[in-house]
Amino acid sequence: YEATPFDSVERSDSNPTFFTEIRTRLVKIVRSNYTGFFEAELDTGVYSFFVKEDSLFYANGGNSKYIRPAYVVQDSMTHIQIDITYKAAF
Secondary structure, eight states: BBBBOHHHHHHHHOTTEEEHHHHHOOOOOOOOOOTTTOOOOOOEEEEEEEEEEEEEEEEEBOHHHOBSEEEEEEEOOOOOOOOOOTOOOO
16 A cells, blocks of 8 residues: 555454455555565555455554554665564564
């Protein structure tokens, strides 16, 4: 998705890391392989990454402006790691 501010989503009642609606533009859908690896070619800019699980969108983390942002710089590779931790026990 385009960089998504916290006021551009509807949170799920069941878990604050799940969202029922995202009101920014969907840029690309990418599927990971069996190890979780994925890659996508994107224009320079800021994007928010969500994992679709059933009818909900999952994203853990963010900064003061955006949910789970990644900054894509021209002519370079951006590495992000998406940890799905909502079922984890620590």
